[in-house]
Amino acid sequence: MNEALVVIVRAIITFFTLLIYARLIGKQQIGNLTMFDYINGITIGSIAGTMATDVSSKALTHWIALTVFIAFTLILQYINIKYRYLSKVIDGEPVTVIEDGKILENNLKKTRVTRDELMVQLRSKSTFDPTEVEVALLEPDGTLSVLRKSEFQYVQKKDLHIPITRAKLTTEIIVDGVILQQNIQQRGKDLTWVQAQLNKKGFDDLAKVSYAAILPNDSLYVDPVEDHVSNTNDISDYEGPY
Known part of the structure; x- marks a missing residue:
């Protein structure tokens, strides 16, 4: 004892x-x-x-x-x-492992990284073709930073001259049927607006709402307590624990 x-x-x-x-x-x-x-x-x-x-x-x-x-x-x-x-000296420096689509084997050897490990890191950056890479740097923490060639970079709104609005966060306003009044006020809304949005989505009772949030575009996302899910996206081929 x-x-x-x-x-x-x-x-x-x-x-x-x-x-x-x-x-x-x-x-x-x-x-x-x-x-x-x-x-x-x-x-x-x-x-x-x-x-x-x-x-x-x-x-x-x-x-x-x-x-x-x-x-x-x-x-x-x-x-x-x-x-x-x-x-x-203590943490090390970034090392270039791909330049102009070419893998730099000598630098890979210095960092003790195999080609297979490099390809795994590339795929984690949604890059499946090394020839699309302008520069890839292996950072001191072991992660890979990838700069795609100009022709393979993603298009941004400013490239298409689309009007740009100020970015906002998603703000939760209802959790398990409880309204978070302070969060509603932070987004410049009121209970009348919230109730009107809920009515549009067919929710007349807060007890039916598991989670609701104001999205960056000022629309309301609502997750009901009861979810009706189909089996379309179920890729499991056996019955058992995950």
Whole structure:
């Protein structure tokens, strides 16, 4: 029983320590982590897990190790911000892997990326033909940035001289039948407008509305509580769990 209480106390201390340290580190996105950042994060998590559960050793020892890792992480972040050259030494630089539709094998070897892995990254960018690529850069975090050749770039509104309106966000105004009055006001609408739009779509009872949102074009999207879905888009060929 005493051991269980010790683990509970250590887990609570570890939880709030990680919460504080995570706030100190900042909001770097998972998708932008370099390999070192990824390994460093796993190590910090491992130390924290040991600190919470290893009752055979003192928690202070693990807490000091955790604090040292966090401190050096903050120091590296400061170096990356203040010193451009050292930042490139630590995190690396983008590497050109495709130029004018040609794959640069020597650069692939330097980055230890195979052609198959490169093609997977290209397909994830909706590019299935390397000859359409002007330049492709392998970023320090392992992602691929692709610049298509001019003739293969997507057409934009300004290219077709289509009138451009200011972009807006989708604003949810009804969730599980509950109206979010503040969000409605933020979009310059009122309850009368909302009710009129709901009536047009055949919704006379808020209890039937699971979710409703004002779209960027100021129209109303409504998702009913009861969905009538056909089997047209069901591509499964067996019955069973996902």
